[in-house]
Amino acid sequence: MSTLVFLEHHGSAIQRGALGVLSKAVSLDPDTAGVLVGSGVREVAGEAGRYGCSKVYVADDASLEAPLPQPRVDVISRLIRDKGFETVLFGASVLSADVAAGVSARLDAGLNWDLGDIERRNGDVIGKRSALGDTVLVDVGWSSTPRLGLVRAGSFDPVEHGGGAPEVEDIGVELEDFSSLATMVEQAHEEQTGPSIEEADILVTGGRGLGGPEHFAMLEELAQALGGAVASTRAVVDSGWYPYPTQIGQTGKVVSPKLYIGAGVSGAIQHKVGMQTSQTIVAINKDPNAPIFEFSDLAVVGDVHQVIPKLTELVKARKGA
Amino acid sequence: MKIAVCVKEVPDAGPSRRIDPETKRMDRSGDRSLNAFDLNAVEAALRLKEAAGEGEVVLVSMGPSRALDSLRKALGMGADRAVLVSDDACAGSDLVATSHVLAAALKREEPDLVLFGQQAGDGDGAVLWSAVADRLRLPVISQISELEVADGTATAKRQTEFGYDRISTQLPAVLAVSDSLNEPRYPSLKGIMGAKKKPQETLSLADIGVEAGKAGEAGSRTTVLDLSPPPSRGETIVVEDEGGSSAEKILEFLMERKLA
Numbered sequence: 001m002s003t004l005v006f007l008e009h010h011g012s013a014i015q016r017g018a019l020g021v022l023s024k025a026v027s028l029d030p031d032t033a034g035v036l037v038g039s040g041v042r043e044v045a046g047e048a049g050r051y052g053c054s055k056v057y058v059a060d061d062a063s064l065e066a067p068l069p070q071p072r073v074d075v076i077s078r079l080i081r082d083k084g085f086e087t088v089l090f091g092a093s094v095l096s097a098d099v100a101a102g103v104s105a106r107l108d109a110g111l112n113w114d115l116g117d118i119e120r121r122n123g124d125v126i127g128k129r130s131a132l133g134d135t136v137l138v139d140v141g142w143s144s145t146p147r148l149g150l151v152r153a154g155s156f157d158p159v160e161h162g163g164g165a166p167e168v169e170d171i172g173v174e175l176e177d178f179s180s181l182a183t184m185v186e187q188a189h190e191e192q193t194g195p196s197i198e199e200a201d202i203l204v205t206g207g208r209g210l211g212g213p214e215h216f217a218m219l220e221e222l223a224q225a226l227g228g229a230v231a232s233t234r235a236v237v238d239s240g241w242y243p244y245p246t247q248i249g250q251t252g253k254v255v256s257p258k259l260y261i262g263a264g265v266s267g268a269i270q271h272k273v274g275m276q277t278s279q280t281i282v283a284i285n286k287d288p289n290a291p292i293f294e295f296s297d298l299a300v301v302g303d304v305h306q307v308i309p310k311l312t313e314l315v316k317a318r319k320g321a
Numbered sequence: 322m323k324i325a326v327c328v329k330e331v332p333d334a335g336p337s338r339r340i341d342p343e344t345k346r347m348d349r350s351g352d353r354s355l356n357a358f359d360l361n362a363v364e365a366a367l368r369l370k371e372a373a374g375e376g377e378v379v380l381v382s383m384g385p386s387r388a389l390d391s392l393r394k395a396l397g398m399g400a401d402r403a404v405l406v407s408d409d410a411c412a413g414s415d416l417v418a419t420s421h422v423l424a425a426a427l428k429r430e431e432p433d434l435v436l437f438g439q440q441a442g443d444g445d446g447a448v449l450w451s452a453v454a455d456r457l458r459l460p461v462i463s464q465i466s467e468l469e470v471a472d473g474t475a476t477a478k479r480q481t482e483f484g485y486d487r488i489s490t491q492l493p494a495v496l497a498v499s500d501s502l503n504e505p506r507y508p509s510l511k512g513i514m515g516a517k518k519k520p521q522e523t524l525s526l527a528d529i530g531v532e533a534g535k536a537g538e539a540g541s542r543t544t545v546l547d548l549s550p551p552p553s554r555g556e557t558i559v560v561e562d563e564g565g566s567s568a569e570k571i572l573e574f575l576m577e578r579k580l581a
Contacts, residue, residue, distance in 0.1 A: 100451075104416055114445055136340060137552075141544045144542050178459060182460040184486060185489050187483075187486050189485075226580075238499070244484055269440065280578055293557060297557060300567045301562060303562065307565055314569060318576075
């Protein structure tokens, strides 16, 4: 068995998700290599060594600077073919999902996604994922190699092995004619201001069911009374109601607070993957069929505009008492 | 401008939605409807056609023949016609097989734009566009929350883990839109009545030139080995609120767990 992990990077750091997948891969197969694709990324390779990766393939070229999938499909597919990797793992992200699926088509290689765990069984590799709104756990396999796996965000924590600098091998960059047609015009990345929602013990989360940006004030008041922070959903952020750094979900932050309160949050899978490991989940939604109720500890069917102010009042009264 | 929208019929959410323990495939015999996320792609296509003042919106799908019933919802919204690849040899298709079939059906249409919704409501897949784009050798942009198409160029705003990117590409191209891009319209009564009369074509694998071995289980590279119940999360306590009456119960619940 030989394993390759896509080391997605942002700036000069390998993504935490990729490092988690790398740590898991090394524990299953000491013969695990990483691949870094970008511009000016050779210095980044060293970080992978700390997680037990002894070899990093580096494709370093100006044409690879923008985080777009198709040039990465070209580079990684060629590497898999040339070196005969049997298993190739990706930490789920917008970029990695598109890269993995492109490689799947290019090599006719099976891709299993949303993996929460991976194990070896009798020399074979088995993936585990939950499906149908977490109502069933599924063991998935591959009928040929290379096997491609996309790992659900937050499934594996990075584990430092105290390894030395990895051997770095440069690989060639030959792009398909269609791979450079999509071009990056602008990247607008909002930097964090104030405390991160990842650190808060209590999160009060507003969804599109709130009805408008003006209703976030009442969530801020409740969060303050409880000693927590306010978070949001993708629909809210895309509508411009609340800033992007507060977004929970697949394309936002993955959080696991002691208490999550969802106000007008429907619980789309995009959001769920970012908060389902919260210790206690309370959801308030006027739609009794909202998916969030399926994984809530306390499901309140009602109007957030009536419940939240009343709850804030009671919490304040208790704290004052 | 010719716009193809890839859509899918999915089983409705609820207790009847299940994976058949015998075949280990999705049970598609119960209630079903068009994948809700696909409606955003249909809406985007209709708006582009309306803005251009001309063009055609074609639905492209793979599924059992009765899936045409679900596709009619999008015809009712305003799509012009539907193409459904339906063949017993398609059953059990994974990403490798499905992307083969869809790419072949799309090649036959030669659209200027191929649109996808953000995920499948049944298998939670959110990757098909990238595989199809690779087979068609076309550029791809995903997770689109804003879209402009003019003069043979598409410019899209993409949300990632880091914020927003603006990406541009020439057409033809494959684009995957997010559910925040638009609010899909409801089919009008007139639209629903007219939908049945719109062209609806059912094609076999032979019609689109795909060998049976490339589709279905034979063409798939992944397998489902075993099904088991998920770890229990514990009971959900349900409270019906009346004018804020639940606030005390919520506080009590939080105090029991030492959260307030």
